[in-house]
Amino acid sequence: MSTLATRRPSFRLSDFVLEFILLAIVLLLAFTAPGFASWDNFMNILRSAATTGVIAFGMTFVIILGEIDLSVGSAVAFFGCLLALITESLGNAGFSVELAIALGVVVCLAAAICAGTFTGWIRHRLAVPTFITTLAWMAAFRGGAYLLTGSFPITPYPEWFFFFGAGFIAGIPFQAVVFLIVFVVTWFISKYTVFGKSVYAIGGNAESARLSGINVARVRMAVMAMTSVFAVMAGIMVSSQIQAGNPTVGVSWEFTVISACVIGGVSLMGGRGRIWGTFVGVLFLEIILNGMTLLNIDEYWQYVARALLILGAVLIYQLQAVSRAAR
Amino acid sequence: MEAATLEIRNLTKAYPGVLALDAFSATFEGGNVYALLGKNGSGKSTFVKCLSGAVTPTSGEILLDGLPVTFKGPAEANAAGIAVVYQELSLILDFTVAENIMLGRFATGGPGNIKIDWKQTNAAAEKILKSLTIAIPVTRKVSELSVGQRQVIEIAKAMSLNPRVLLLDEPTSALARHEINSLMEVVRTLRAQGVIVIFITHKLNEIRGVADYVTVLRDSRHVGSVPIGVATPKVIVDMMFGETILQSRPDDLKVGDQVSLKVSGLTRRDKFEDINFEVRAGEIVGIAGMLGAGRSELLRGIFGADRIDSGSVTINGVKVDKPTIPLMKTLGLAMTMENRKEEGLIQIMSIEDNLCLASLNEISHRGLISRYLQAPVAEKWIRQLHIKVSDPSNEVQSLSGGNQQKVVVGNWLNTDPKVVFFDEPTRGIDIVAKQQIFQIMWDLSRKGLSVVFVSSELEELLEVCHRILIMEAGRIIGEVPSPETVGIEDLYAICMGENA
Numbered sequence: 001m002s003t004l005a006t007r008r009p010s011f012r013l014s015d016f017v018l019e020f021i022l023l024a025i026v027l028l029l030a031f032t033a034p035g036f037a038s039w040d041n042f043m044n045i046l047r048s049a050a051t052t053g054v055i056a057f058g059m060t061f062v063i064i065l066g067e068i069d070l071s072v073g074s075a076v077a078f079f080g081c082l083l084a085l086i087t088e089s090l091g092n093a094g095f096s097v098e099l100a101i102a103l104g105v106v107v108c109l110a111a112a113i114c115a116g117t118f119t120g121w122i123r124h125r126l127a128v129p130t131f132i133t134t135l136a137w138m139a140a141f142r143g144g145a146y147l148l149t150g151s152f153p154i155t156p157y158p159e160w161f162f163f164f165g166a167g168f169i170a171g172i173p174f175q176a177v178v179f180l181i182v183f184v185v186t187w188f189i190s191k192y193t194v195f196g197k198s199v200y201a202i203g204g205n206a207e208s209a210r211l212s213g214i215n216v217a218r219v220r221m222a223v224m225a226m227t228s229v230f231a232v233m234a235g236i237m238v239s240s241q242i243q244a245g246n247p248t249v250g251v252s253w254e255f256t257v258i259s260a261c262v263i264g265g266v267s268l269m270g271g272r273g274r275i276w277g278t279f280v281g282v283l284f285l286e287i288i289l290n291g292m293t294l295l296n297i298d299e300y301w302q303y304v305a306r307a308l309l310i311l312g313a314v315l316i317y318q319l320q321a322v323s324r325a326a327r
Numbered sequence: 328m329e330a331a332t333l334e335i336r337n338l339t340k341a342y343p344g345v346l347a348l349d350a351f352s353a354t355f356e357g358g359n360v361y362a363l364l365g366k367n368g369s370g371k372s373t374f375v376k377c378l379s380g381a382v383t384p385t386s387g388e389i390l391l392d393g394l395p396v397t398f399k400g401p402a403e404a405n406a407a408g409i410a411v412v413y414q415e416l417s418l419i420l421d422f423t424v425a426e427n428i429m430l431g432r433f434a435t436g437g438p439g440n441i442k443i444d445w446k447q448t449n450a451a452a453e454k455i456l457k458s459l460t461i462a463i464p465v466t467r468k469v470s471e472l473s474v475g476q477r478q479v480i481e482i483a484k485a486m487s488l489n490p491r492v493l494l495l496d497e498p499t500s501a502l503a504r505h506e507i508n509s510l511m512e513v514v515r516t517l518r519a520q521g522v523i524v525i526f527i528t529h530k531l532n533e534i535r536g537v538a539d540y541v542t543v544l545r546d547s548r549h550v551g552s553v554p555i556g557v558a559t560p561k562v563i564v565d566m567m568f569g570e571t572i573l574q575s576r577p578d579d580l581k582v583g584d585q586v587s588l589k590v591s592g593l594t595r596r597d598k599f600e601d602i603n604f605e606v607r608a609g610e611i612v613g614i615a616g617m618l619g620a621g622r623s624e625l626l627r628g629i630f631g632a633d634r635i636d637s638g639s640v641t642i643n644g645v646k647v648d649k650p651t652i653p654l655m656k657t658l659g660l661a662m663t664m665e666n667r668k669e670e671g672l673i674q675i676m677s678i679e680d681n682l683c684l685a686s687l688n689e690i691s692h693r694g695l696i697s698r699y700l701q702a703p704v705a706e707k708w709i710r711q712l713h714i715k716v717s718d719p720s721n722e723v724q725s726l727s728g729g730n731q732q733k734v735v736v737g738n739w740l741n742t743d744p745k746v747v748f749f750d751e752p753t754r755g756i757d758i759v760a761k762q763q764i765f766q767i768m769w770d771l772s773r774k775g776l777s778v779v780f781v782s783s784e785l786e787e788l789l790e791v792c793h794r795i796l797i798m799e800a801g802r803i804i805g806e807v808p809s810p811e812t813v814g815i816e817d818l819y820a821i822c823m824g825e826n827a
Binding site for chain 2: 192193194195196197198200201205208210211212213214215271272
């Protein structure tokens with residue numbers, strides 16, 4: 001076997017600054033925050049990280065691609081409400097509730113894929129920035145959610161539907177399982193597939209990618225659609241938690257999600273970023289929030305903490321980039 | 328205005344390992360237009376940069392009207408009276424002509440008054456245009472102007488600083504013929520005002536009507552300046568090239584009978600028209616022509632990178648009317664782009680990834696990329712193309728220009744092509760890397776592949792190709808069937824639009 005095949009980039013401690021800081025915070029909280037260092041609390045963290053977390057993995061692809069998706073928070077509300085409305089209407093029409101929910105999920109997924117594909121398509125064909133299109137979707141989804149529900153929560157769900165929000169599989173919260181599965185799958189896609197490589201290539205230089213024969217349009221549509229699908233998944237989990245379709249959920253989640261990506265080192269210039277980084281970023285935000293709750297700190301301080309985190313992380317990455325360039 | 332004098336004494340600029348300008352001495356007199364000629368890399372742009380304040384000369388003196396001047400930056404050069412108009416336009420498209428000309432010096436009611444006095448600003452801009460006999464309304468937005476008019480406004484902007492010396496860096500390269508004429512009118516007006524105009528160009532026929540002297544640079548040295556009257560193409564080409572010894576192509580390269588690429592009636596409006604040619608197996612065909620002749624556009628059209636309006640391409644017997652990159656790639660066509668940084672490579676990706684960009688399907692199985700397929704591929708090209716790499720997982724931007732070019736070539740050879748287009752592959756790379764690129768082309772020919780080679784360096788085409796097509800203004804105007812028998816002077820003269 002060749003020597004190149006086994007060669008790996010050399011391990012540098014400086015590449016794991018964020019991980020070390022997170023570890024330090026975890027240790028600190030373990031000693032100071034009552035109840036932090038327990039299995040149940042860790043599961044709790046993973047569970048509450050799941051909804052924004054799955055979207056963040058999709059957003060990682062979007063940002064690496066050089067795009068943005070502002071609509072994800074509203075999409076969570078909209079698809080949650082759409083699912084509830086379909087379930088209720090079909091139930092009233094005499095369908096069994098299981099079939100109604102299943103049909104509702106299919107419709108939501110199809111609608112989400114169409115919306116994301118459309119965003120990717122006009123980005124490609126007409127060069128409409130995804131910032132604009134998804135800003136429009138953000139308003140449309142939120143408005144749609146209110147219109148569908150008449151601004152009151154719809155509660156058509158049976159007892160078992162609670163499982164998606166609060167159930168357990170082998171002692172692990174269902175949401176945590178979803179979060180970890182999506183993490184592994186997206187990590188694999190980003191690292192080992194032609195699709196993943198194409199996302200990095202387009203984000204790095206779309207013209208070079210096109211001239212190398214990569215189907216830029218298809219990748220853009222697929223990535224935007226994928227993120228919408230993750231928003232639907234988050235919408236189902238949230239609906240299950242609250243046992244309702246509620247138009248007020250998911251407000252400003254897009255910023256939480258983008259923050260997690262940025263903290264994880266995903267470059268808004270496109271072309272750079274790792275799913276692992278986003279995973280760490282999501283956990284970072286969630287652990288801070290969790291620790292502050294346990295320490296009885298006013299929840300509004302979390303915004304200050306998030307601000308410091310975002311700025312601090314970006315400063316670290318910039319300093320690293322500058323020192324690399326100087327070498 | 329009194330005529331200016333610009334005297335340059337032993338101007339030298341040394342970069343590590345390279346003498347970019349070697350003891351340049353010359354005197355330029357106001358009221359004259361100087362055409363500055365020289366091959367790529369002869370030191371022209373370094374000369375311009377020294378005068379414009381963009382770089383600091385290593386030694387030597389610049390005297391303007393008898394007084395020595397030195398600049399720490401373009402602003403100081405401007406203040407001293409030297410202005411440069413570059414090829415790339417610097418106008419703000421959404422601003423009006425007056426706003427562009429007066430940018431940074433808008434007239435206000437007086438000191439401390441922050442409100443712009445548009446009447447006064449527009450009047451000042453209009454006065455400048457009038458002095459140059461330019462008839463373009465100052466309130467017109469620049470985006471509404473033609474490229475030629477924009478170039479003229481660029482000159483007007485430079486002239487608003489009242490410079491004594493105006494350098495024009497290939498101002499005509501993007502212009503249509505009638506636009507060139509109005510530009511020349513402006514140049515003549517400037518000459519009448521006693522300004523020294525130094526005009527950098529490749530096109531001899533253009534400067535006939537306007538230049539008074541031809542100043543030639545070769546190998547970083549000032550070869551001489553001659554009055555236009557005695558500057559026949561032969562005189563100029565001799566000055567530009569001196570004694571050139573051409574390398575010769577290896578004689579074991581055989582051209583087969585099979586036609587691997589046939590282009591019929593290919594047209595893209597305003598870019599190229601009715602292009603017909605054939606390339607045979609093992610043949611290396613060069614395309615010569617000046618900047619803007621449509622060479623790159625033609626290759627991109629065939630390759631499917633840009634749309635075409637009519638005509639067809641037949642590759643290995645398959646006729647294609649609407650080329651697209653994925654299709655042409657499947658049919659065995661590869662192309663290394665003119666701008667490797669912007670179009671050929673993804674700078675922030677690794678060397679090994681860049682080597683596999685065009686062949687992701689070959690290193691993957693059902694959409695999954697395999698390290699076991701990718702690593703040997705990367706290693707193979709790094710070895711075969713002699714790419715100097717410390718670690719293939721480093722970003723490609725860490726490589727030198729020549730090595731980057733080889734990565735581009737490797738990326739495309741990896742697609743197992745039958746026909747390979749090289750668009751200016753030697754631009755900005757050193758002489759050793761150049762020879763290696765030629766060697767690659769010859770090796771491809773030995774394997775029976777066809778090569779189309781576009782280069783602005785005519786001696787390269789003469790050295791490498793079996794046959795050279797000559798393009799001018801979007802058409803193939805001639806062919807050199809056996810480059811061995813043709814001198815560089817003749818080819819240069821044909822390409823510059825004059826017959827030697």
